[in-house]
Amino acid sequence: MIPEFAILGHPNEGKSSVLSTLAEDDSVRVSPTPGETTECRTFPVIIDGKELLRFTDTPGFQNPARVLSQFKKLHHNGDRIIQKFRQSAVNIPELHDDCELLKPVERGAGIIYVVDGSRPVRNVDRSEMEILRLTGKPRMAIINCKDDNFGFLDEWKIEFRKNFNSNQLFNAHRATYAERIRLFEALKSIDQDWYNPLSVVINAFKKDWNERNNHTAEIMTNLLKDCLSLKLSKNIGSQSEEEAVREKLFQKYKEILSQKEKSAQLQIRALFKHNIFNYNLPPHSILPENLFDEKNWQLLGLTKKQSVIAGSLGGAAIGTGLDVAALGHALGLFTALGGVAGALGALFGGENISGRAQILGIPLGGETVQIGPPKNIDLLFILLNRILLYYQHTINWAHGRRDYPKSEATSMAMEPHKGFTHNWPSKNIKICQNFFKTIQKNKDEDVSGVKEKFRKLLLTSLREISEDDSIKEVSVWPK
Ligand SMILES: Nc1nc2c(ncn2[C@@H]2O[C@H](COP(=O)(O)OP(=O)(O)OP(=O)(O)O)[C@@H](O)[C@H]2O)c(=O)[nH]1
Ligand SMILES: [Mg+2]
Known part of the structure; x- marks a missing residue:
């Protein structure tokens, strides 16, 4: 029954x-x-x-x-x-x-x-x-x-x-997954007839949650793989057109990345059964900011120390021709180049920053402009932290909640100001680095093992976020 x-x-x-x-x-x-x-x-x-x-x-x-x-x-x-x-x-x-x-x-x-x-x-x-x-x-x-x-x-x-x-x-309005499970645990103990059927229900809930996390890790891995391997190229008729074509191409590149991000968000949202209402992001959330807004790079990229680790692991961490240890991370690049336009140009091949005609955009035969794939691993961390933030917000938005009462809007402790990856140890950075490099080599046969390691790293991170007590409502009687 x-x-x-x-x-x-x-x-x-x-x-x-x-x-x-x-x-x-x-x-x-x-x-x-x-x-x-x-x-x-x-x-x-x-x-x-x-x-x-x-x-x-x-x-x-x-x-x-x-x-x-x-x-x-x-x-x-x-x-x-x-x-x-x-x-x-x-x-x-x-x-x-x-x-x-x-x-x-x-x-x-x-x-x-x-x-x-x-x-x-x-x-x-x-x-x-x-x-x-x-x-x-x-x-x-x-x-x-x-x-x-x-x-x-x-x-x-x-x-x-x-x-x-x-x-x-x-x-x-604020009950989390763990609190729902606790409530069902309490419910099953109040009547012997309920004990077995509710034990079955609780196990099914746990298994289902685990599957949703597995699926989310897959969605996130695919998002990153797609974004980090994206390249756009276009032939140019004459040298004078180059700048305009490059600008247009970069615009398109940014739009495609944002669309991919949006589509991953919608898939995660559906997995967690938010079908009808649009849940509000807290006013201080970075998610509504454009992916290429400088704030993202300041808050969600690698820390300086992590950049040095990534740099020391060799390879693709920084392809700008600039010394990672000297500049720190992408934020250093923003500062050094006087703002977002120069830095993004440097990261994606739209600008000449060190006397070379092309830094990251690889011109083909001198008549093709190419944007991407990015050579700077910061983009991986920015995309990753943003989608983890989206996940955190989604799983903690109770279905009974329809909006924010005004008084609560600014006091929500839900959104961290720093990326989830900021305290990641070097072994995690290394997994990301391998994933990043393998995608850039673009050889399918290399990808599956590295991708699986990366997916597992994300799964661990998702579990930590869904068990995070710091965002929880009082769930026991206050003293
Ligand atoms: N701030 C806050 N508002 C809540 C909470 N729970 C419910 N509300 C609000 O209280 C109002 C009534 O909530 P409902 O869930 O419709 O209450 P109900 O008991 O089903 O009401 P009836 O169907 O009219 O008997 C709504 O505006 C809810 O958004 C809560 O935990 N916090
Ligand atoms: Mg009612």
Whole structure:
């Protein structure tokens, strides 16, 4: 049998948002207006084409005091209390929502009761909790602190202990993968009948997450391979045309790289089941910046020390004819050449920076202008850090969340200002270096082993990002 959980509570407490996050389903209707959900709606959780679990969204309690007094009268009916209540109230319009919300519980769904714990407990809440206790069904309370105010938690805890088998903090807007798993672990322990089916569900979730990460590492590896091997060339009619052709070609080159990046982002987004809403990037995110904006190169390229390591590994780390140790990294190049135009020219073959007519663009027969492939490994790190940032943002954007409250926009600690690779040891830089060099040699037979090593390095990095505690919401009771 497929386990079913009904999400119950007062109107506007965040029931639908919690459901949306738990089920990773952004088609659930969420709204600031109380009374948004008026009918029960069931959302299946499907993994590998198989329904593993279902959640039912319900309208909020409308008349808990009246329902409670009915329940008290029907108390002796034991298991049939809900059925009896619904039969007695079916023709009373004011009790429509209260009847409706108990429907899934009557057919055997477990209860997940959602409250906004950032406000005090009221009598209506006490009535609702008592009703749920009288149903005799296994039940858990979820406290979703909408306003990050934890001052009332002790008050709530006293009520929860009286009425629920378990209670958990869970923020509908910021819960992560690890917190969802923790919630399911707690859920499976509250009723013996749930233990085995929920263990199966949790294992399937973990396996699925692992597969998504595997797939993401593949998408990222292909993105880098495509971008770093890209070259564009065009014949020029006469020498005087050269500059204009080069500029146009470089423009096209940048556009193609950005399109490839966008397409990889969309694939990752779909893997993590964000289908409907565009999640907002924090205002200080670098992702909306153009890939070739100097800021990217400042923040996401190799550090000076890493550049020296890359340089000492030999080969393609720097092909500009400039000494990597002297210039540091690409940022040094920006400074030395007085800004972005000169530096990008140097990196991609659009400028003469050291007296040679062509640095990276290899002119063919003097009549062809060529842009790329880049000889500077910094582009690998910039593309990589950007797509890792995108991944981090995607996996941490809860499905129940629709936008940023204004107050939160600037305080999000989600986006690091430095690249993920900044503390990578030299052995990782070496894997990247080999990947970079092999792609540039453009010999297919060399690629697979090196590509696999690179993919594994990315997979480790993805796992670290998805287990990163520093971006997490409070998931245990604060002291
Ligand atoms: N800041 C913040 N807002 C939240 C959170 N959870 C829900 N909300 C907001 O609260 C409002 C109500 O959320 P819903 O999930 O629609 O609440 P509901 O309990 O299903 O409401 P009804 O269907 O009307 O009973 C929406 O504007 C949500 O965006 C949260 O954790 N933090
Ligand atoms: Mg709702």
